[in-house]
Amino acid sequence: MEALVLERTLTALDHIRLLNVVRRQRHSDGFPTPRLEIEQVLDACTIVPPNQTPPDVVTMQSRVLLQELDTAQRRELTLCYPSDAKPGSGFLSVLSPLGASLLGLKAGSVARWSTPAGEERAAEIVDILFQPEASGDYAM
Numbered sequence: 001m002e003a004l005v006l007e008r009t010l011t012a013l014d015h016i017r018l019l020n021v022v023r024r025q026r027h028s029d030g031f032p033t034p035r036l037e038i039e040q041v042l043d044a045c046t047i048v049p050p051n052q053t054p055p056d057v058v059t060m061q062s063r064v065l066l067q068e069l070d071t072a073q074r075r076e077l078t079l080c081y082p083s084d085a086k087p088g089s090g091f092l093s094v095l096s097p098l099g100a101s102l103l104g105l106k107a108g109s110v111a112r113w114s115t116p117a118g119e120e121r122a123a124e125i126v127d128i129l130f131q132p133e134a135s136g137d138y139a140m
Contacts, residue, residue, distance in 0.1 A: 008045040008104025011133060014060045015047050018094065021081060025095065037100035037113075045104050055134035056107040060094065063130040064102065066123040069110065076129065079103060098123075 010018075022039055058064055063078045077092045079102055085093035092099045098121070101113040105125055112122045128134075 007106075008041055009054065009057045009106075010042070010045040010047055010104050011050040011053050011059055012047050013050050014103075015042060015045070017060070017081075018042055021095070025082075036095060037097055038095055038103070041100055041103050050133045053131075053133040054106070055131055056128055057131070058102045058105050058125065058128060059131055059133055060103075061130075061132045062128055064107075064125055065127040065129055066102075066111070067126050069122040069124065074126065077102075078130075 018038060019042060022036060022042070025036065053059060058079060060079055060081065063076060065074060065076055067074045075090070077090050077098075079094055079099055080091045082093045082095050085091050085096075087093075087096075092102075094100060094103055097113040097115065098111070101111040102125065105111055107125050107128050110122050110124050112120070114120055
């Protein structure tokens with residue numbers, strides 16, 4: 001799938017934490033790994049202080065309502081760190097293709113990703129149901 005360049009905003013705190021997650025992931029098995037999708041997001045994002053994050057942006061721990069473009073199916077997901085991921089319960093790792101495609105996008109944007117089987121998928125971010133920065137509920 002050809003990567004679409006979408007404007008993305010990340011909090012400075014999320015950016016630092018995710019860089020650390022990527023570093024740990026790269027060094028966990030001692031073998032070179034392909035570039036992770038999240039690395040493209042980290043390289044191309046606008047970084048802002050948490051208290052200046054627009055409330056309509058997907059940040060870590062945000063709960064979002066998605067609508068798949070091909071099926072119109074809606075689902076709620078919470079974007080989380082890999083150690084907290086429970087896909088069956090709606091907690092999606094930021095390192096997954098869908099998770100990486102959501103991070104930093106605004107409500108109304110279309111996230112695009114490829115499944116592990118190579119299928120191209122797309123979903124609109126219908127709403128941000130919870131964002132820690134908007135509620136003041138983030139740790140420095």
